[in-house]
Amino acid sequence: MPCDACLETPGETGITAQTILTGRPRMTPDDSFTFRCGADLDCFGQCCRDVTIVLTPYDVLRLKRGLRMDSSEFLEKHTLTPRMAGQKFPIAILRMKDEDKQCPFLCEQGCGVYGDRPWACRMYPLGAAEPKTPTPEDRPFHFILREDLCHGHGQSAPVTVREWITRQGAEEFEMMNGGYKDLTLHDFWDGEKELTEQQAGMFYMACYDLDRFRRFVFETRFLQLFEVDEARVEAMRTDDRELLEFAMQWLRFALFGEKTMRPRRNGK
Numbered sequence: 400m401p402c403d404a405c406l407e408t409p410g411e412t413g414i415t416a417q418t419i420l421t422g423r424p425r426m427t428p429d430d431s432f433t434f435r436c437g438a439d440l441d442c443f444g445q446c447c448r449d450v451t452i453v454l455t456p457y458d459v460l461r462l463k464r465g466l467r468m469d470s471s472e473f474l475e476k477h478t479l480t481p482r483m484a485g486q487k488f489p490i491a492i493l494r495m496k497d498e499d500k501q502c503p504f505l506c507e508q509g510c511g512v513y514g515d516r517p518w519a520c521r522m523y524p525l526g527a528a529e530p531k532t533p534t535p536e537d538r539p540f541h542f543i544l545r546e547d548l549c550h551g552h553g554q555s556a557p558v559t560v561r562e563w564i565t566r567q568g569a570e571e572f573e574m575m576n577g578g579y580k581d582l583t584l585h586d587f588w589d590g591e592k593e594l595t596e597q598q599a600g601m602f603y604m605a606c607y608d609l610d611r612f613r614r615f616v617f618e619t620r621f622l623q624l625f626e627v628d629e630a631r632v633e634a635m636r637t638d639d640r641e642l643l644e645f646a647m648q649w650l651r652f653a654l655f656g657e658k659t660m661r662p663r664r665n666g667k
């Protein structure tokens with residue numbers, strides 16, 4: 400995939416990586432737009448219905464922590480893992496309620512998980528695209544999503560892309576998703592290569608099911624097989640962020656054969 404734009408576009412239908420790369424005005428951090436979202440708008444909450452919200456690993460981490468749920472329980476209850484033609488690795492999406500297709504976190508006041516809402520919800524109406532191999536002419540960029548149901552466009556003073564990202568608290572998400580982005584843009588995915596069922600399961604666990612990944616690290620022979628700095632081991636016992644970074648490192652070793660882990664010589 401030349402661009403991960405299709406993974407980073409909340410809501411809008413009929414959008415593909417190709418239409419984004421060729422048809423959307425590309426915005427730099429200093430470009431501005433006008434948009435406001437609020438309970439006084441007649442569209443309030445409309446964007447949280449029947450929508451595909453792709454979750455990043457850090458989105459899942461924040462949501463499961465905010466909801467005080469185990470990652471396996473969160474994934475089971477609140478996500479789906481659709482398999483689409485040509486898809487190379489598992490992706491989790493937010494599961495809308497069966498009865499009314501509404502996001503399970505939407506409440507009368509708005510988003511019930513506002514402080515931990517996913518990256519895509521924070522960024523809306525901005526999407527982001529990243530060329531696989533950025534060049535000075537072809538750099539990562541943002542673009543505006545427009546949907547008829549959303550009446551927030553043109554409703555504010557101009558705000559720059561940079562200001563929007565800061566206001567929405569999206570910087571931390573972008574930083575924490577850096578390892579995942581590098582993983583998903585890796586050359587490994589080019590061509591016909593496919594993950595085995597076991598590799599796909601491993602990818603899913605390490606990216607999304609962090610509490611299970613923790614048990615995998617601490618309750619198997621894992622630490623007898625790999626040398627991991629002691630301070631890091633201790634941090635990973637309780638720190639989900641540290642564990643997620645380690646999980647990305649481990650996937651690069653396990654899937655791509657990179658030297659991101661140090662196997663112990665005697666496996667002890």
Ligand code: SF4
Nearest residue numbers: 447502504505510520
């Ligand atoms: S997580 Fe919040 S902002 Fe995102 S779709 Fe659900 S209710 Fe809307």
Ligand code: SF4
Nearest residue numbers: 436442444446549551
């Ligand atoms: S302005 Fe757009 S993002 Fe805000 S509530 Fe309305 S539809 Fe949703």
